[in-house]
Amino acid sequence: MEYKLKQGVTAYIEPSDKYKTVLIQYKFRTSFGGKTATERSLVKNMLETNSMQYPSQSEMDLKMASLYGATLHTQSQRFGKQHVVTMSLSVVNDKFIGGDDTLLEEAFAFLEEIIFRPNAEDGKFHEKTFLREKENLHNYFESLIEDKSAYARTRLNQVLFEGTDQAYQGIGDAGFLEDITSGSLFGCYEEMIGSNQLDILVSGDVAPERILNILAAQKLSDRKETEKEVFYFREKDTEPVTSSETQDINQGKLFFGFSSPVYYMNDHYFAGLVFDGLFGSFPHSKLFQNVREKESLAYSASSGLDFLRGVMTVGTGIEFDKRDQVEKIVLAQLQDMQAGDFSDALIAQTKSMLINHYKQNDDYQGRSLAKQYQDILIIENPLSQEQWIAGLNAVTKEQIIAVAEKMTLQAIFFLKGEATDE
Secondary structure: OEEEEEOOEEEEEEEOOOOOEEEEEEEEEEEOOHHHHHHHHHHHHHHOOOOOOOOOHHHHHHHHHHOOOOEEEEEEEEEOOEEEEEEEEEEEOHHHOOOOOOHHHHHHHHHHHHHHOOOEEOOEEOHHHHHHHHHHHHHHHHHHHHOHHHHHHHHHHHHHOOOOHHHOEOOEOHHHOOOOOHHHHHHHHHHHHHHOEEEEEEEEOOOHHHHHHHHHOOOOOOOOOOOOOOOOOOOOOOOOEEEEEEEOOOOEEEEEEEEOOOOOOOOOHHHHHHHHHHHHHOOOOHHHHHHHHHOOOOOEEEEEEEOOOOEEEEEEEEOHHHHHHHHHHHHHHHHHHHOOOOOHHHHHHHHHHHHHHHHHHOOOHHHHHHHHHHHHHHOOOOOOHHHHHHHHHOOOHHHHHHHHHOOEEEEEEEEEEOOOOO
16 A cells, blocks of 8 residues: 655555564665765665664664564665665564564664664764775675676676666676765765655555554655656667676686566566576576586576566576587577477476466565565556466467567677686
8 A cells, every 4th residue: 555655755555464574664766876876885884784873783783682683684776777775674563572562663763763863973974884884895896706607797787788877786886985985975875865765665464554653753854756767778789799708717607698678567578487487597498408408518507587677698607618609509599489499388387487486475575575666666556466377377479489589689798717718
């Protein structure tokens, strides 16, 4: 249920008796940019570390322990053309503890404290905390190179979106960190909490009236509403762009980027889900069975769709000298999909697995709320579970082929070893 609290501030309350916890999320949304994402990632790290009332991590931890083990989680993410900072608190429903029927109010008060009353003075964040968190974020950026598959995926993204802000990760980029000061970061924070679209999501076995009374007591301000414009449409390259990089590694990473016609809930959405399952996202898929199992050309091979930016990625882990063979056989699997070389039995198996995964999402409160937020930003009338399943089951072989035919290779990135000569 949707409730407009102020201009640019909306609450979405979903009562459910499936969960024993109440999950509260404050989501601050604005346009995506590399510099903005970096600053906001550092802001959310500052907020989850301490506050004016709880000036140390240990004091915050003690407070959460007193809230019957409440857990705090923050996230900085790219959402297509938008950037979202999420502050989440999960707390046990006070129906299950007995004797403390104000736990939910205390939980909201704690989250309000850490969001709106940070450890700052005279227009600057606490300097010691700022320097520590800035260094921690820098170290985190440095550590990302250790996960070679994730690194290769990041580099492929840079090739695909070169020259645009979409080339940056959802958490930003280390290159923007140096110029950030405790004062400039506090200015970013003030803009975030004072000007960003604010969506407050609550899930759990709670009465909406109780939540609305709590929120009414908070001093939430009007702000300009942000358009729900999340889809990014990149211009197609006429020829694929190829890039490579050499590191001291034992296993090569060969990644492919394709333009995709599949966006969240568009005409190709359900057929795209089935296509992806058949092509590379399930163990019975063509990539897994033919590239990895049958030909033994890759240690790993899988595909994935970006429903907000119209991109499909294929990632493989390979021996360095198998690069040309793997490229050839990966593209051959797509050609087979375009030719309709897959059985009705495999289509049925894929649909069954997708439906099982979909139903399982409702078992996890965080996943369920994430899907709800995606629906909020993209579609006017979210589908019920029955409508979603019906939409998937209605997918035909011809629709799957139509999706496959629109997949166009745009970029290849190869992370190779130092002894490789390409």
